[in-house]
Amino acid sequence: MNSNNHPSFTMNNTQPALVRAFFAAFAAGVLSVDRERQSSADSAVQLTPQRVKQLMLEHYESISKHFFDIIYVPLAAIHYERVEELTDLLQSPEIAPTLKTPADIFRYVCRTEEAHEDMVTEYRRNFASLLSGRVMSVKEFFDGFPAGYLQGAAEPCRHEVTLLTRVVMRAYYAGKETAGHREAAGTNQVDLFCLLLDALQCLLHAAPVALDEEADLNQAFLTVCRSEANLAAMLEAMRE
Secondary structure, three states, X not given: OOOOXXXXXXXXXXXXXXXXXXXXXXXXXXXXXXXXXHHHOOOOOOOOHHHHHHHHHHOHHHHHHHHHHHHHHHHHHHHOOOHHHHHHHHOOXXXXXXXXXXXXXXXXXXXXXXXXXXXXXXXXXXXHHHHOOOOOXXXXXXXXXXXXXXXXOOOOOHHHHHHHHHXXXXXXXXXXXXXXXXXXXXXXXXXXXXXXXXXXXXXXXXXXXOOOOOOOHHHHHHHHHOOHHHXXXXXXXXXX
């Protein structure tokens, strides 16, 4: 596992949480469009694991393309002090000729070989979950790491929360557009709130969070955000 000590890489949760957030949100966008079509069809198709797998296979190429487009900047932001530093590196005479595919670029985006290997592992783990017919659960996310590796964020992490929220929003819309939904106004707020609650647990906690079933939405978000500052960062990123 990567324990990158670069100053902007503040906790081990960040990279895997961003990767899971992309897959969960993109899949939710695709599946929400499928649900809408089913509800208007004469004979609705059940959203079974087989149906989820079919939908993901139908959009296989779109997943990898959108992953690169959406995750590039957030990963660069946690591994480099300035994204421009990465841009200069990729455009250098020594590196530029060697970049043939997005996979080549990701090796530099992740900065170290170990971080890159971790990213690839999480990509494959999330994709395998989709191909088994489900989005990786929060529990499965945490179970994929050795005890003590993932950390709870004791201090506000506004930067990381902002990056994560943007990934969720962009990936959700990308999933809907990929599935043929062109109207952003069709956003299901319940989908987004559930995605963010799960994603923030993965980012800011060392284990799944037990939420009070009687708590209102604001209380639930404050619990997973751990601080008013993180909650404010999430809300600001959503408004963007």
